[in-house]
Amino acid sequence: MSAIKHTQLLALDKRALANRFGSRAESYNAATPVQQVMGQCLLDRIRSEQPDGHVQEILEVGCGTGRLTRELKALFPSANITAIDISQEMIDYATKQVPGPDYLVMDAEEYLRSLDRRFDLIVSNATVQWFVDLEKVVASMRAGLTPGGFLALGTFAERTFCELADAFDCAYQKNRLAAQNHLVPMKSVGYLRQILPEAEVVEQDILAHFKDVRTFLQSIKNAGAVNSQSGQRSIPKAVLRDMLHYYEARYKEPGSRKIQATYHACFLFYRRPAG
Known part of the structure; x- marks a missing residue:
């Protein structure tokens, strides 16, 4: 048994998750500027770690x-890139935009469990928060690195959307x-x-600002990043009304009518020993 303190596993509906992301393939890039910032953070670190491009x-997990x-x-033009995603529509879009x-x-998660090859670089941005058993996934990523290989992983952590959680609790x-x-x-x-203690x-x-809460919620929907846990309940109308009121009353940007939303980004960087 793992020595890691028990963490409840998500009961995700993977088919619903794939369908929701797939339906937003056209709107995803415009709806996810924070994810773009996170991707750039990963690229900057990869570039500094691999200056010779070897x-x-x-x-890429979750392309x-x-x-x-x-x-x-562009950074590694001679490298072979394997890019995986759960959504057929996302893969179709990526294939057209970035052939090769x-x-x-x-x-x-299934791919990594049966991984039978190794990579010099494994990258994942804003994806692993959707995984059911992250401990096993990260262990598979670590085992899938070549000696001296590098893992660069970006995900969202516990303070993400803390304002929204607080507004719901109040409502x-x-x-x-x-x-x-x-x-x-x-x-x-x-x-x-x-x-991954060695990482x-x-x-x-990362703070994002929106003209109102409904615009913020629509941005989440446009990204396909709605809750895909099994057994989700609908929100009572009175709760939704009061949530909107609490959010806009408590979390307006100073000197503005816009509201803020916190994205708590967390990055893990790990290099497998060369020996």
Whole structure:
């Protein structure tokens, strides 16, 4: 049994997840500027770690529309890139935008469990928060590195959308109802440190601003990043109304009518020993 403290596994509906992301292939890039910032952080670190470009085999886990894939291809033009995603529509979009890599439509967790090859570089941006058993996934990524290989992983951590969580809690309390979680549960930074103790962990709060809460919620929908846990309940109308009120009353940007939303980004960087 793992020595890591028990963490509840997500009960995700993977088919619903694939369908929701797939339906947003055209809108994803415009709806995810924070994910683009995170991808650039990964690229900057990869560039500094691999100054001579000595990378022949790359695995990108959760390639989406191919936005990061394009940059990896430009950075390592002679490398073989394997890019996987759970959504057929995302892969179709990426193939048109960035031809050349070997694209696979697969559940990344299944792919990594049966991984029988090694890579000089494994990259994943804003994907692993959707995985059911992240401990096993990271162990597979680590084992899938060549000696001296590098892992660069970006994900969202526990403070992501903390304003929204607080507004929902207040709304449920006002209506004297048992609180329900309508957000995707994010792993804590402490947990991420535990599953790969040798990794360097870097965290950053990225603040985004929207004209109102409904615009913020629409941006999440446009990205396909809605909660895909099994057994999700609908939000009572009174709770939704009061949530909007609490959010806009408490989390307006100073000197502005815009509201803020926190994206808690966490990066793991790990190099497998060469020996």
